[in-house]
Amino acid sequence: MTRARVLAVAVDCRKPELLAEVERLVMLGAKVLDDPPDDPWIVLADPEGNEFCVLPAR
Template sequence: MTLRFSEFCVDAADPEALAAWWSAALGWPADVEDDMHVVRPPDVGAPLWTFIAVPEAKTVKNRVHFDFVPDDQQAEVDRLIALGARHVDVGQGEQSWVVLADPEGNEFCVLAAR
């Protein structure tokens, strides 16, 4: 049996707005596919990011999150905050990475440049 990673699904109170936010954050196009809001990576065959409407709000820390490696960590953190991200404390303490949350509270990390 072979599995292929085709989509990463994100629950959202406002899937259209959250897909638009991630589209701006990542610089990837957003569109609607099968009545779902999708952010499409530029790499052919890479998993789609699909945003799905749910009635409940996020209440606890994510069990899975993304780590991003920018060329300039502080510049990227500043850009993401200007787009609407916010700093969050998930118990990380003093680290080389910065934990942020998107407008609906989904945590992600911006690592130091490698």
């Protein structure tokens, strides 16, 4: 039996206009998975289901 290998990579991006960037990514096919009210980031997934976060610029 062959097992598929999973490559895990953490991708986070910081943008000055957080909500505008999230909107742009959604228009490109991403899905918002979580927008925690007490955290500054938004969790999204690309069309293949790979999760990533968008954070406000420092």
